[in-house]
Amino acid sequence: MSTSLLPDTAAVAAGRLGVGGVALGDLAARHGTPLLVYDEATLHNRARAYREGLRAYPGPSRLAFACKAQSSVALLRVLLEEGLGMDVASEGELAFALAAGTPGDLLVVHGNNKSDADVAAALAAGAGLLVVDHDGELDQVERLAAAAGRVQPVLVRVNPAIDADTHRKIATGHAASKFGLAGGEAAAALRRAGSLEHVRPMGLHVHLGSQIASVDTYLEAAAWLAAFIDREGLGDLPLLDLGGGLAIAYADGDRAPDVRAAVAATAAGVAEQLGRRGLPAPGLILEPGRSIAGPAGVTLYTVGAIKTTAAGVTYAAVDGGMADNPRPAMYGARYRAFAVDRADAASTQAYAIAGKHCESGDVLIEAAELPELRPGDVIALAATGAYTSTMASTYNGLPRPAAVMVAGGEERVVVARETVADLLARER
Numbered sequence: 322m323s324t325s326l327l328p329d330t331a332a333v334a335a336g337r338l339g340v341g342g343v344a345l346g347d348l349a350a351r352h353g354t355p356l357l358v359y360d361e362a363t364l365h366n367r368a369r370a371y372r373e374g375l376r377a378y379p380g381p382s383r384l385a386f387a388c389k390a391q392s393s394v395a396l397l398r399v400l401l402e403e404g405l406g407m408d409v410a411s412e413g414e415l416a417f418a419l420a421a422g423t424p425g426d427l428l429v430v431h432g433n434n435k436s437d438a439d440v441a442a443a444l445a446a447g448a449g450l451l452v453v454d455h456d457g458e459l460d461q462v463e464r465l466a467a468a469a470g471r472v473q474p475v476l477v478r479v480n481p482a483i484d485a486d487t488h489r490k491i492a493t494g495h496a497a498s499k500f501g502l503a504g505g506e507a508a509a510a511l512r513r514a515g516s517l518e519h520v521r522p523m524g525l526h527v528h529l530g531s532q533i534a535s536v537d538t539y540l541e542a543a544a545w546l547a548a549f550i551d552r553e554g555l556g557d558l559p560l561l562d563l564g565g566g567l568a569i570a571y572a573d574g575d576r577a578p579d580v581r582a583a584v585a586a587t588a589a590g591v592a593e594q595l596g597r598r599g600l601p602a603p604g605l606i607l608e609p610g611r612s613i614a615g616p617a618g619v620t621l622y623t624v625g626a627i628k629t630t631a632a633g634v635t636y637a638a639v640d641g642g643m644a645d646n647p648r649p650a651m652y653g654a655r656y657r658a659f660a661v662d663r664a665d666a667a668s669t670q671a672y673a674i675a676g677k678h679c680e681s682g683d684v685l686i687e688a689a690e691l692p693e694l695r696p697g698d699v700i701a702l703a704a705t706g707a708y709t710s711t712m713a714s715t716y717n718g719l720p721r722p723a724a725v726m727v728a729g730g731e732e733r734v735v736v737a738r739e740t741v742a743d744l745l746a747r748e749r
């Protein structure tokens with residue numbers, strides 16, 4: 322059995338699939354399902370791969386993990402240990418980053434429609450950078466920073482009108498995207514920021530989208546940015562933030578760049594493009610999310626109903642679905658499943674892995690090749706560490722899953738299972 326889609330520590334012993342030295346079947350028995358399992362070693366490895374890739378950059382560089390991908394406090398703490406800062410996109414995400422112990426100066430605050438509460442929380446936290454997404458936000462930041470007695474360093478998000486090769490719903494740098502300002506407007510916003518008493522312009526931010534498999538897309542952005550910075554005379558700004566977006570492999574045959582090589586190529590590309598124009602290398606920031614947390618996670622489900630329809634589709638229904646992982650329903654995302662206690666058994670059948678929600682679109686995998694399943698079997702979906710729990714809902718009154726972190730043969734619960742009582746607690 323190939324473990325390439327699974328976390329780095331995945332191994333099969335006596336037919337049982339384990340991660341972090343713990344059998345997944347045992348985790349399911351001890352903690353119930355659905356259960357998110359994070360492999361601490363994979364988080365460390367991927368954070369280090371980013372850091373090593375950035376050594377190709379001649380200037381200073383740093384990383385801010387995109388908390389929207391995964392905001393479990395325990396997971397953020399692991400990444401803080403690796404020296405990463407945090408990219409947050411709301412007052413709520415900021416609270417998770419602070420709960421993990423993120424120092425204010427390592428915070429990068431995003432949002433295309435920040436409320437006063439979002440901005441005030443960022444100011445109160447002493448956020449190192451706030452990324453301005455539209456011109457009116459400068460006035461908002463000026464007003465609130467004045468009230469807080471602070472000068473807020475800002476980046477301005479520019480939209481380079483580059484069509485990244487990814488799903489339309491997660492492409493953010495194309496001309497029709499709701500994010501950022503078009504070139505001329507971004508340059509004007511940076512100039513205006515310089516005239517405000519409580520705002521300090523620090524540089525540009527670009528985020529092209531997510532699940533981007535081609536490094537060429539980043540090199541195209543680097544070339545565009547260098548030309549833009551040159552044309553607009555922005556070469557003296559100290560920072561350049563290239564956002565996140567690197568793709569990961571979800572299913573057999575997926576193209577996923579090697580993190581270290583892709584980051585090194587991108588960093589070298591930025592320096593080269595700027596150098597060609599005689600521009601210095603500003604401090605480079607990257608904001609990875611999916612490519613750090615995604616491969617570190619698997620989700621365990623228990624199989625319940627199994628049936629074959631008149632059309633010949635065999636469904637295996639699991640005890641979760643589109644509420645704990647909306648990605649297949651939202652963008653047709655694909656996943657690979659493993660039968661955790663028969664990991665060595667040959668795949669003999671294709672199952673549609675359905676959830677238990679009241680929608681026909683509640684199908685996690687259209688055709689999963691697996692050994693014959695029986696009710697009670699536990700299956701693992703690989704690469705579910707990003708954009709699952711942070712996007713989860715409680716549709717059909719299903720409480721959200723628990724999460725455990727595994728390392729060195731031990732597990733610890735890092736997110737408690739939600740209960741029906743929790744769901745009722747907000748009702749009046």
Ligand SMILES: Cc1ncc(COP(=O)(O)O)c(C=O)c1O
Nearest residue numbers: 387528531565566608609610611
């Ligand atoms: C501004 C910004 N930075 C970083 C990211 C992280 O992207 P990814 O998880 O694809 O690395 C996102 C996600 O869309 C984002 O909006």
